[in-house]
Amino acid sequence: MAQARSRERSLLRKALSPSCACATPLELGGLADGSLAQPAATRLSDHVSGCARCQTELTLLKEFENAAPGPDEEGAVSWISARLERRFSEASAGPSPSRTDRGAALPRRSWFTALNVGGFALAAATLSAAVTIGLREGRAPELAQPSATASAVLRSAGITPLSPAGDLDAQPNELRWAPRTDAASYSVQVMEADFAELWNAETRDASIALPPALRARIVPGKPILWEVVAKDAAGRAVAWSGKQRFRLRK
C-alpha cells in the first residue's frame, strides 16, 4: 500500500517536473525582461505559453522580484538580516596572516566584503569565458559570450574615468573622473591586477588624492586597477566606471 503510494507519487513527480524543453530560471528572467537573445527568445516563449510548469516558475520568479516583507514578516526579516550582517562582519574581523601584514582593516567591513566576492566575479566574467552553473541537472554548461561579460553590461551604467590610464611616465597623484549630476558621493577602489584591494575611499568630489602609503606600492612595471562607483543621496549605487588600468613605465 505504502509502496504503491510512493510509486504513484514518483509517477506524479515525473509528470510535473520540468522537461528538457523547459526554460531555466535565468532564461525565464531573460524572457520576462526582454534581454534574452534570438532565436532562443522565440523558441522559449512559444514553449512557455503552452507549459504550465514554466508558467509556474515564471510566477515564482515574479513573486521573488516583488518580495517585500509583509507586516507579519518584518520583525523576522530584520532579525535575520541583522544576524547575517553581524555574522559576516565578525567573520571578516577575525585575524588572518594576509590581513595583518597589509595594514589596518576597514572599520566596518560588510558581510559581503567578508565573503570576498566581486573580484571573483569580474575576474571570471571578464577575463575568461565563464561557465554557467548547471542549475538544472542534465544541462550542459554553456560558455559565456565574450561580448556579454559582466564588465560590458555594467559599464553601460556609465561614469567616465579620466585619469590615470595606460602607461605613465610619472607616478599619479590622484584619480579623476567626470562628475555626474545624480551623484551625491563616490566610492573609489584601487586594486592589484588580481583584484586584491590596495585602498578604498569615499569622496564628494570628482577626484581624489592618492595617499603616500598607496603611492609607495605603485612601482614601475606593476599594473594597477581602479574603479569608481557613483552613489545617490540615499547611498545607492547609480553608476560604475568599470575597471581602469594603468602602469608606471619601467
Place this chain on the structure above:
Amino acid sequence: MSNHLAAGGSGASIWLQELFRRHYTKVVTWCLRVAGDREEAYDLAQGVFVKAQRHLGAFRGDSKVSTWLYSITRSECLNYLKSRCLLDDALDDDVAEALPDDPESRPEHVFELHSSVLAARALLDRELTDTEKRVFILHYGDDVPLLTITRLLGLENPSGAKAYLVSARRKLARVLSRWRASERLIA
C-alpha cells in the same frame, strides 16, 4: 571622507556589493516564506549567500543580478525542503477528507491510468485554473508543503493553497468519472 589601507585578500567590487545589497531583502523574505521559521530561514539565507559567493564566477552580466540570485535561492530552497522531508502528509489527509471517499479520484491514480506524461499535462492544462495548476505542480511536482506554497504565491484566501488543491482534485476526479462512464458505454 575616510582613507584606510584596506584589508588584504582579493577586493570585492564595490559595484557588485551594491547590486547584491539591493536584493538582500528579497532573498531573506523568500527564505522566511520557505522555512516558515526565522532560525531556519537564517540558515537558509546564509547558505544562499555563501553559494552565491562561491559561484560568482559563473555570474554573467547578461542576466539580471536578481534573476541570478533567484536561481540560487530557488535551488537552495528546494534542497532544503527535500532534506527536511517537509511533505505535509497531515495536510494531505485534510485534503483527502474534503474529497469524496474514492481512491480512484486520487491524482496519482489519474496519472497512473493515463500514464503518458503529455496526456497528464494536457489534462491539467485543460481542466484547472492558473492558480490551481501552480499549487498542484509545486505540491506534487516539487514536494513543496501547502503552507509554503500559500506564502510563496501570496494566496490570501482563508485556507490558502489547500483550497486550490482540493478544487483541483475535485475537478480531476469529475473528469475521470466522466471518462469511466463513457468507457462503460462503449463497452
